[in-house]
Amino acid sequence: MHPALSVIFFTVTSGAGFGLYSLTAVLQLFRLGPSLDRTQLLVALVTSLVLIIAGLLSSTGHLANPKNAWRSFMRVKTSWLSREAVLAVAFFPFAFLYLIGVIFYGAHVPIFFVTMGLIGIIFGFITVFATGMIYACLKTMRQWNTPLVPANYLLMGLTLGALIHMAIEAYFGADLQFISGVAGTALVMTGVMKGIYYFWIDRVSGPTINTATTFTRARVRLLDTGHTAGTFLTEEFGYQISEGLRSVLRTLVFVLGFILPLILVALAAYLAPGAGAFALAVTAVVSSYVGKMIERWLFFAEARHVVNLYHGAQHT
Amino acid sequence: MRLGLVIDLDTCVGCHACAVACKQWNTSGTTGPLTDYRPYGEDPSGVWFNRIRHYEVGDYPNSKTINFPMSCMHCEDADCVTVCPTGASYKRKEDGVVLVDQTKCMGCNYCSWACPYGARELDRESGTMKKCTLCIDRIYDESLAEIDRQPACVITCPAHARFFGDFDDADSEVSRLVRERDGMQLMPELGYNPTNRYLPPRINTPIPTDDVRRPSLAGKVKQWVNKAVAR
Numbered sequence: 001m002h003p004a005l006s007v008i009f010f011t012v013t014s015g016a017g018f019g020l021y022s023l024t025a026v027l028q029l030f031r032l033g034p035s036l037d038r039t040q041l042l043v044a045l046v047t048s049l050v051l052i053i054a055g056l057l058s059s060t061g062h063l064a065n066p067k068n069a070w071r072s073f074m075r076v077k078t079s080w081l082s083r084e085a086v087l088a089v090a091f092f093p094f095a096f097l098y099l100i101g102v103i104f105y106g107a108h109v110p111i112f113f114v115t116m117g118l119i120g121i122i123f124g125f126i127t128v129f130a131t132g133m134i135y136a137c138l139k140t141m142r143q144w145n146t147p148l149v150p151a152n153y154l155l156m157g158l159t160l161g162a163l164i165h166m167a168i169e170a171y172f173g174a175d176l177q178f179i180s181g182v183a184g185t186a187l188v189m190t191g192v193m194k195g196i197y198y199f200w201i202d203r204v205s206g207p208t209i210n211t212a213t214t215f216t217r218a219r220v221r222l223l224d225t226g227h228t229a230g231t232f233l234t235e236e237f238g239y240q241i242s243e244g245l246r247s248v249l250r251t252l253v254f255v256l257g258f259i260l261p262l263i264l265v266a267l268a269a270y271l272a273p274g275a276g277a278f279a280l281a282v283t284a285v286v287s288s289y290v291g292k293m294i295e296r297w298l299f300f301a302e303a304r305h306v307v308n309l310y311h312g313a314q315h316t
Numbered sequence: 317m318r319l320g321l322v323i324d325l326d327t328c329v330g331c332h333a334c335a336v337a338c339k340q341w342n343t344s345g346t347t348g349p350l351t352d353y354r355p356y357g358e359d360p361s362g363v364w365f366n367r368i369r370h371y372e373v374g375d376y377p378n379s380k381t382i383n384f385p386m387s388c389m390h391c392e393d394a395d396c397v398t399v400c401p402t403g404a405s406y407k408r409k410e411d412g413v414v415l416v417d418q419t420k421c422m423g424c425n426y427c428s429w430a431c432p433y434g435a436r437e438l439d440r441e442s443g444t445m446k447k448c449t450l451c452i453d454r455i456y457d458e459s460l461a462e463i464d465r466q467p468a469c470v471i472t473c474p475a476h477a478r479f480f481g482d483f484d485d486a487d488s489e490v491s492r493l494v495r496e497r498d499g500m501q502l503m504p505e506l507g508y509n510p511t512n513r514y515l516p517p518r519i520n521t522p523i524p525t526d527d528v529r530r531p532s533l534a535g536k537v538k539q540w541v542n543k544a545v546a547r
């Protein structure tokens with residue numbers, strides 16, 4: 001699949017935003033970890049909303065006809081893309097009500113605003129799930145058609161959210177023991193999950209050139225594609241990366257996305273709160289963000305659409 | 317009604333006439349124009365509803381060249397319709413034809429991702445998705461003679477390898493062909509239940525050569541001399 005930068009930026013960034021929002025709200029509402037004051041909460045919530053909005057705006061970048069984008073709310077009954085759009089919009093009223101609660105009451109928000117925050121968390125999670133399902137529901141790409149995909153989207157968002165939350169706490173000189181544990185656990189779980197995904201998609205399964213052409217009792221070879229230059233199909237679905245580049249990028253996903261941040265998070269937890277810990281936490285965020293951008297790029301580049309069978313691929 | 321095509325892989329000669337006729341008709345049809353990019357440049361490209369590929373099936377000497385025309389299969393369970401977030405992509409209840417409403421499409425490519433047959437192509441000029449309409453503006457045109465109310469690809473096919481009709485009607489030509497010659501669906505395991513069917517090549521008995529007379533000694537000498545003497 002041709003990797004579109006706007007979609008890669010959108011899924012990583014708004015995923016991180018939803019992760020940060022959910023984590024901030026959960027930690028506050030259930031009184032977990034060091035309690036944050038009004039300013040710290042506001043910084044975390046506003047950052048998450050900025051990330052979400054920036055991501056959603058970028059998602060319109062890959063539309064060929066954006067003037068009809070408003071129509072994408074029309075088919076909630078059948079389309080995951082439509083569901084995602086509606087859920088993302090439904091998230092905002094609750095998120096803003098919770099934000100207003102924090103603005104007026106600081107760390108001790110009344111029960112009404114707490115409820116709004118909780119509903120916001122639920123909508124945020126389902127939105128990210130819907131984003132994953134946009135890909136997972138397609139039977140045409142076996143690398144996407146697995147429940148591991150929405151699980152991966154949710155975990156990736158949560159991990160980045162935890163890291164950003166930690167950087168914000170570090171900036172305000174809070175005690176990092178609790179949040180570093182959360183971030184570390186999230187990093188390990190997400191990394192292992194990604195490993196499972198790579199293990200899974202490396203096995204060949206699904207349609208072959210034989211079922212695609214109905215000739216199941218003989219070898220089928222492409223003689224000629226019938227066109228002399230590229231078409232929409234070859235441009236959109238014919239994208240391929242070399243074995244070498246793929247293994248380099250997969251290694252980078254683990255090193256930048258999970259291993260390096262894990263070390264930095266652990267180091268930051270041992271340091272006394274201050275500029276050093278903050279610098280480590282920010283480096284962890286940047287490293288993990290870059291790793292996850294590479295991960296998302298690979299997610300697209302590695303997916304093989306079944307239409308490639310008609311262009312000579314023996315299996316997907 | 318369930319309208320669709322039957323394509324005979326035995327008689328298709330791979331001449332691309334169907335693709336050209338399709339482009340010609342539909343470029344001025346309901347979803348037209350079918351844009352061409354850089355038509356006189358180094359890598360010309362453009363929107364086509366119908367593409368023909370060529371395959372070698374089996375290994376030499378037991379191999380056969382198969383010409384393989386593909387357009388929209390007008391699937392019974394069309395994912396391109398269910399995934400469309402705007403409702404631009406729809407399947408007509410009355411005849412099963414899958415169409416794209418050009419005024420609603422936002423060009424997100426999602427339907428083309430969902431289609432396993434590569435039937436949908438984005439028109440980069442209009443920013444909308446385009447696909448085979450089964451010549452909807454032709455098959456219902458009552459000003460045309462009855463015989464002309466068929467898709468352009470079917471009418472033009474010089475090998476008579478394409479048939480158009482109603483699969484719900486057991487007596488129609490398409491139903492009869494599918495029944496008699498084992499009409500196949502492409503990638504049935506994906507569960508899209510495509511309406512269009514492909515007829516496999518007929519199994520031909522080899523032409524007997526036993527009765528061909530062996531050349532006489534004089535004939536062999538003549539043959540050798542003919543080969544040896546440069547003209």
